[in-house]
Amino acid sequence: MAEDKAKDSIWSQYTDSDREVLEKLSAGYIDFLSRCKTERESAAEAVTLAEKAGYRDLYAMLEAGEQVRPGDKVYAVNMKKSVVLFNIGEEPLEKGMNILGAHIDTCRLDVKQNPFYEEGGLAYLDTHYYGGIKKYQWVALPLALHGVVVKPSGEVVEICIGEDEKDPVFCVTDLLVHLSQEQLKKAGAKVVEGESLDILVGNYPLKEGEKESVKAGVLKLIKDKYGIEEEDFQSAELALVPAGKARELGFDRSMVLAYGQDDRVCSYTSLMAMLETGRMRRTACCLLVDKEEIGSVGATGMQSRFFENVVAELLNAMGQGSDLSVRRTLANSKMLSSDVSSAYDALYASSFDKKNVAYLGKGMVFNKFTGARGKSGSNDANAEYLGEIRGIMKKHNVHFQLAELGKVDLGGGGTIAYIMSLYGMQVIDSGVGVLSMHAPWEATSKVDIYEVWKGYQAFLVEA
Missing domain, CATH: 2.30.250.10 (Aminopeptidase i, Domain 2)
Structure with missing residues (x-):
């Protein structure tokens, strides 16, 4: 089973149009990686791109006494290190949001x-x-x-x-x-x-x-x-x-070698998917946060109340300002915790379970759970939610794979998923397989970047 999975090729299934979009996305991503190497730089670039796409500063709107209505696109910034964007849908916010959440800090x-x-x-x-x-x-x-x-x-x-x-x-x-x-x-x-x-x-x-x-x-x-x-x-x-720019990797230029791909590969594709959304039935949200690499602590990390406070302000600007409204909105939301996964490396094969590992170039990765050893610190998504996500990906022809970080007793890791799950929302980790994760230079596949971008778009419009 593992051998078959490793031999499957997505490249051969792409049309010329697919390849053109893939290369354009990869070129934009490489440029982003080369210019945005800190959370401040990434947050500033996210705001620049959001404003070009028609997003407005939520707090500036509130100061001006403006109301927020369906169809509005707004953003908020936290201490120049975290950003959240909303595309307000037709349904009441209390029915929940579709959230893409990634981190923009790096080692x-x-x-x-x-x-x-x-x-x-x-x-x-x-x-x-x-x-x-x-x-x-x-x-x-x-x-x-x-x-x-x-x-x-x-x-x-x-x-x-x-x-x-x-x-x-x-x-x-x-x-x-x-x-x-x-x-x-x-x-x-x-x-x-x-x-x-x-x-x-x-x-x-x-x-x-x-x-x-x-x-x-x-x-x-x-x-x-x-x-x-x-x-x-x-x-x-x-x-x-x-120092230096991100580069294409390999004779065939099929991969990307760069600093900080954990987690800018997911934050960039999440942001691009968000900026390309049109009129929404259900509110879409893209959350880019700081401090994940040190436990999501501090005022700009996911454990702060920044996101919750912005949601409260948003509801209040829509005439739904109660604490219960905030709780319902968060509990009824669905989220993809957009973060990377380890990819199989043949040079270190003994560290991986070949049946349950992500392979570079085989598409978007879903981790039902992360954590360490006995799933310690893990969110562990519900099977029903995973089934729903699989259905969405298949409907939109997104190539995906299910994986774990590595062999059970060798260690592990965590994301912001467990923090968001505290609100009672459905959350699962999803992203891109990475070679040499946390090294000064990390490697990813253009195929996976393209597929995860497609997957994030599908989630925002369908979940």
Whole structure:
């Protein structure tokens, strides 16, 4: 059964028209990945695209005293890091929504609040890694600096260094192999320690012979260009991410290699599916959130009340402002938790159950449950809901597969599905299979990107 599944080809079933749409979608996705590497950048791009598609700022409408009516398309932003969009349907909101929910944060190296130091004639930035990473993968790699620095006056300075070909890049150094006998005896988790993931940023002294003159030289360059003092980094959000553009992968260009595809592959396709919806019977919603990689915590994560508060505001603007209306709306909603799944990798075959794993290039992936080992922390969708979803996908000719993350006792993972299920709504995880998940560069198939986009569109109009 597993062998047959692995041999099936979707490519051969596509028409020339399918291939044209697939390549256009992939080109837009690659461009998105290349330009949007942080949650702030992704949220800003989502707003730009939404406004072009006719969406309006919900809170601006509320300030102007406007009502929200069926046919309206609105959005709301939370602290520039999370976005939610609604296409208001003809049915009362209390009957529920069809929700696509993805996250736009990714694994990275965050700059600490007091980061600058000099040692051995080299200047460094101290970092704290974000999300679940293999630390040894982040050494000897060109890195770009993205983020914002906020001065006490409130002025926000945006930083992006390392993406333009003329920009310098940064890196974490590695120990030369000639001196690595002791290092290579360590377990993988200890080969590179978290406190060793510091970024090399300079070697040119401002004045010869002075203490910490290399650090002083770097700080002078920063002040001259950005007007930022060293103490301003105390109120900064800066991240180091792999430098460079997303690329097509393989001789046949059938795949995408890029940083941050978990979960931008699902957030981008969810957003595109949402923006292409027309007049709706049932309200459609696209939710793009922050902090999933660290447990969905904080004011911009899914565990915050942001989404619930926006739904309350939306209902109030439609003349249905009671707490009961909010509860009914959420409980009657249906959701695809749009997140990635592990894809079968023949080089690490022993980690997968071949009968229950996603295969790259075989279509959209559904995970009935995630969690770890004994399904700990899992949503575990109802069979009735999964049956309904299967029917929708088959009706719209969406190729899909059912999968788990890997062998039962090897670990696991989670998404925002379990949080949304707390409202009593039907939720299932769905997305794209990924190779090298959480590595600085991840791989996906154009086929899966195309099929998941089709699947998200089908869900919004049919569920």
